[in-house]
Amino acid sequence: MYAAGLDAVQIYVPWNVHETSPGVYDFDGQQDLVGFIRMAQKTGLLVILRAGPYICGEWEFGGFPPWILKNNGSIVVRSMDPGYIKPVDKWLAVLLPKMRPLLYSNGGPVIMVQVENEYGSYSGVDCGLDYTAHLRDLFKSYLGDDIVLFTTDGDGDGYLKCGAINGTLATVDFGAGGNVTAALDVMRQWNKGGPLVNSEFYTGWLDYWQGSHSRVDTDTAVKSLKEMLDIGASVNMYMFEGGTNFGYMNGADPPFNVCPTSYDYDAPLTEAGDLTEKYNAIKTLLAKYKTLPNITVHSLPKKAYGNVTMLKYSTVLDSLESIAPSEPVHSPHPLSMEEIDQGYGFILYRHIIQDDNIVKELSVPGIRDRGYVMLDGEPQGMLDRTGATSMNILSRKGQSLDILVENQGRINFGAQINGNRKGIISDVTLGGNNLTEWDMYPINFTQLYPTIHQKHGESNAKPSLDLQPSIYVGIFMGGSDEIKDTYLNLCGWSKGQAFLNGFNLGRYWPTAGPQVTLYVPKGVIYADPQPNVLVLVELEAAPCPGDGCYVQLNDHYNVSGRCFYEGPKPTYKFRSNRL
Structure with a gap:
């Protein structure tokens, strides 16, 4: 980044990776936020901090920790709902004091701090201005007055109507190929002077499973960037380097479009940090506006092992004692993952069939998100929140009905970020009758x-x-x-x-x-x-x-394809409805 001529790095702070359970904080190792900011400063980069508490970023639950849903799955996030704002206040009371010594006025590299994120794309008619004003005042109380607070919203008046916060710099975001002048004019209308800022200039775009890899033409990106630089605007390129949603940290967009593990984003630097044609083109452009550091950079070699x-x-069921070593949680009705302190990944629901049945419909309307149904370990099929949530099964008294549920990632954008519990979130019926008495096993592979x-x-x-x-x-x-x-x-x-x-x-x-x-x-x-x-x-x-x-x-990657097994076929095909 520094070698390409960039002046600052903009970073999100994902609350969920730093406060893994209420009052338990992690700022060590990969979570060493202070160390990362100091590393940026040592490199020669300033820092723009996007402190949340909501970050979006196609990140799991927009950065919120799932434990806030444990006691109440109906809380309204990004509002003054006490079930939300109380843990927010506690979190910011830990995070923001750590950031104060890193402010530019205190000798650190942090020059701007964002309050919330794209709130204008979330709020309703009443705008929720009491919530954003509360955050602004909280940020000022911990950081002082000698810091530029800002907001980011889409480049339309309707977005800034609810997203702009009095007393902060309202910035806009937009991608390549649009009308730069018109987009920045919106920002001018909401600020009395101050710089022009595109705080998220989209150099690429995000992907979804079952979709195509997004691409933004290099020439188009460079042309729009040049237009902004020519009128003296400040530009943050989102993304400049792609990333990876390791573990279970990918998010999903409404209604339920799930982001993959790779956050390549068609960015100038790949998720592995490798140079691309787009990187070289942007570096060449920036060299016309400033003297670049005399640094040679190159892609790191990869190895084909x-x-x-x-x-x-083993099967998952055969390893249950290893992957779910604690006693299962028992309840008359299915409990969500959050209710049994399982934030991510997988959970197994088990019910013992009480009656002999003819073929009957098993219905799981509350499946969140994908469930693999087994009777005494024998696969019956798959249920999916975006497809079939019921199937016909033939069961016998005493059989173990197991449903292994995959949480594919919580929605991270829009109003549907509410009501975001995972697992099985409503009753299960067989032949129209509720199945009661369940054991739930939180899985840790x-x-x-x-x-x-x-x-x-x-x-x-x-x-x-x-x-x-x-x-x-x-x-x-x-x-x-x-x-x-x-x-x-x-x-x-x-x-x-x-x-x-x-x-x-x-x-x-x-x-x-x-x-x-x-x-x-x-x-x-x-x-x-x-x-x-x-x-x-x-x-x-x-x-x-x-x-x-x-x-x-x-030694090479593929994030723009699809691949199927073409060898010997199984004796029967896995299907979502099996009699």
Whole structure:
């Protein structure tokens, strides 16, 4: 960034990764916010801080911690609802004092701080100005008056009507190819003087599973950037470097369009930090306006570690004692994930059938988001909040009805960010009758790693064509040479979650696309002699002919495709309605 001629880096602060449960804070390691800001300063960059509490960013729940929904799933976020504003006040009382020594006036690099984010795209007719004014006053009380507070909203008068906050700088955001003059004129109308700022100039755009990879033409982006620079506007490029929603941190847009693990964004720098044609074109443009640092930068080499044999370790149900070691939570009715302190990932619901049944309809209208139904471990099909939420099953008294539910990421934008609980959020019926008495198992797949790592030499893993949620394990060596980034190619696999050495690489779904490979940073790969343990939780169907399954570790990425298994076929097809 600095080498390209940028003056500042703009960063979000995701509340959910710093306050993982009420009053429990994490600012260490990857969460070392102060250390990151100091690193930017040492590099020569100023910092624009987007402190939230709402950040959007296609991030899980817009950055809100899911525990705020534990006691009341009906709270209204981004408002003065006591169930929301009380934890917000407590959080900001921790965050903002940490930021005050980093302000520019105190010798730090932070020159501007954003209050909330794009509130004009959320609020209703009454605008909720009491809420944003409350935040402004809170920011000032902790940061003082010698700091520029600002807001960001779309480039329309309707957005700033509710998004602008009296006493702060109202900025706008818009992408390439639009009318720059008209967009910035909106900002002029809402500010008495002050700079012109596009606080989110979209160099690319976001992706959704089951969609195409978004692209913004380089020439179009450079042309719009030049127009803004020529009239003296300040521009923040969103994104300048792509990112990765490791773990379960991807969000979703309404009605329910789920973002993939990769946040490549067609940005000038890829999620691995590699240079692109767009980067070079923007750098060339900026060189016409300022003297660039005499720094040579280049893309870092990647390594193809080759094929990794994946063998079946167990079904998810067979490993339940390892991945859900505590006692299940029992309730007459299904409880949401939040109600049993499970923020992300997966949860298993279990009910013992009480009557012999003919074929009857199992209905789960409150599935959030995707559920895999099994009777005594035998797959029955899949339920999905955006598709079929019911199926016909033939059950017998005493059978175990299991529903493994995947939380695919909470909605992060718009009014539908409310009512955002996960798991099963309403009653389940069979033949129209409510099923009562449920055991709920919060799933933590990282619990598997120590056991698998210790037993990898004597693994009971084997090839399999099972069509039920199952766990696959592969071992590879990193070599004695320098460890390098790589990409996990999951072509042929269906849908699931990948873990390397206990680190959650994220979701994969190559049959849906557009992402086929997962970025694997070198920091999670072990050099020889320690083996690397790769775990896949495959939810639907593994590509396992008689000689086993494979994945590849490649030196190139693919976030703009779709890939299907073309080998030997299973004996029956996994389907969403099975009699």
